Amino acid sequence: MLEIGKFTSLVRAEMRLVYAYFFRRKSLVVMYLAWPYISTAFMLVFGYSVGSPKFFAERVGVEAPLFLVVGSYLLFSIMAIVDDIMWRPIFDENSGVLPYVLSSPTSVVLHYVSIPIPRFTLSVALGAAALLPVSIVYKGFEGLLVSLAVIALSILSAAVFIPLATALGLGLYVTGGENWRAISFLRPLLLVLIGVYYPRWLMSLPLYILSSLLPPAHCVEVVQRVLVGMVEVQLVTVPLVLATALGILYSPGMLRVSAMWELKKLREGVKV
């Protein structure tokens, strides 16, 4: 009970921090609203110059704009998790906040689990504003239902991704030191493997296996199946159970890596 109270208080604090940063920078609000459209427009322009939209719809089973807007929305939401978790230790260290975070009685794990939640809620809410109109235009009332399913699945993707993202992020910092290169290395890799823009069922076997290790990849697969109308119970429930199971499976790893990261910091001395 005490831990839940602590956690909600932490999430509230993080929300104040993130929302203050967000709403005091109007350009960020605009960027959050426009991002799914910008990335979709970019990919459509690029895609139409080398292939045909008809071929895309035949091969994937859904119109390219809808597929890409949903994909961008999912990616934006999922990447909010990776970015926040990987970016915060560096940001906190550079701004001199880290010593005060680490010398607080709050556990590192509890803190890092609370970190991505506010930005994720923002990206879900603002991204939905971009997702809903396109879905409704293409699919009418069914589009509204599809959008709600996509939002729910993006929330699940994020929740099950936190343990692995924390373990990966802090693990990279433990082994390679803290720098932006780690984020630059991890982001594109996840972008491909999660299968947002390239459906998993079209991947080669080695890529498919690697992708299967990422909890959000299974949620993304369900979203894509919903989009193309393949909503058989087994095809939907199995990936969701797998995603949840992987999220739970990675949790001990997150605890261990967090402890290793904290120990490394304490051995080197937290930079002031």
Next chain:
Amino acid sequence: MVLGDAVVAEKLVKRFVTKKRTGLLRSYSEVVEALRGVSLNVGAGEVVGLLGPNGAGKTTTIKILSTLLLPDSGYASIYGYDVVREASEVRKLIGIMLTVEKGFYGRLTGRENLVYFGSLYGMERRELERRVDHLLDLVGLKELGGADRLYEEYSLGMKARLALARALLKDPPVLLLDEPTLGLDPPSARKIRSLVREMASKEGKSVLYTSHNMFEVELVCDRVILINKGVIVAEGTPERLKSMLPDVRAIEVYSKQPPGSLAEEVAKLGLEVREQNQVQEGLYVLKILARRPDEVVGDIMKIAVSRGIDIVRMKVEEPTLEDVFIYFTERGVRDREVH
């Protein structure tokens, strides 16, 4: 509150290994001994100054006591809680201030920053809001109009006040302050000093306070510990430390005429003449070093009269804490003294 020493450090040792690059593929490891067996204590309600030149080990000591750095060997505790094995208990008892110029989120106001850190400290919301409001008033940020201003717009003095407010947020019995007035304007520095003094005398908080400012340390601290190259070289009250200096004082002789001949005769008495023919306020100044000034002042007067030199005034300089600092850090010899 537990009785006894608030802060205890025994034989703390810390080495840092740094990699030095000498070429594209070549590098070597360099070991820096930051602490070489540092032992100290801070009593309940006591303000102890940790003085030392850059790289002496002050910040390393503060970091170990703040649970932000693991020592290689030795033991340290806060009110009996081991800073390594019982870090989470220690963290409830300490308030830290490590830098003045950063350590907060720039896009949050002072109040929002304090609420954020209070949440990290697990404080209950209503109590936290009340406490934050009280502290913003106490450190003078409300008066300066800084409570609800963005941190990135703060002056250095305001940043320091906010940092002290954070250290006091959970009303800890122990404060670990690393150069809390570094670079501050006099009013802000004075405010910080008076608050620290007040916290110790009225609320019984124990404070470990590092600084380069001798004047400040003398004003604020009950006891001073001098550290150099990772070793404690002297310890005691400021007065006690001054009395530990060799019994040599400077006598300043102010005269209307050039004191050249006086200097020659004084040197014949076996006294060391430091400076002569310096002019201050239209008078010539001669500086003489003597072991027992009282015994030689009469002789100096007699010589001056015989040489026709009018002495306007004579002054015996008392040693300052700065003299103590320079003496012990340059000597580099451990000379521990318990007050």
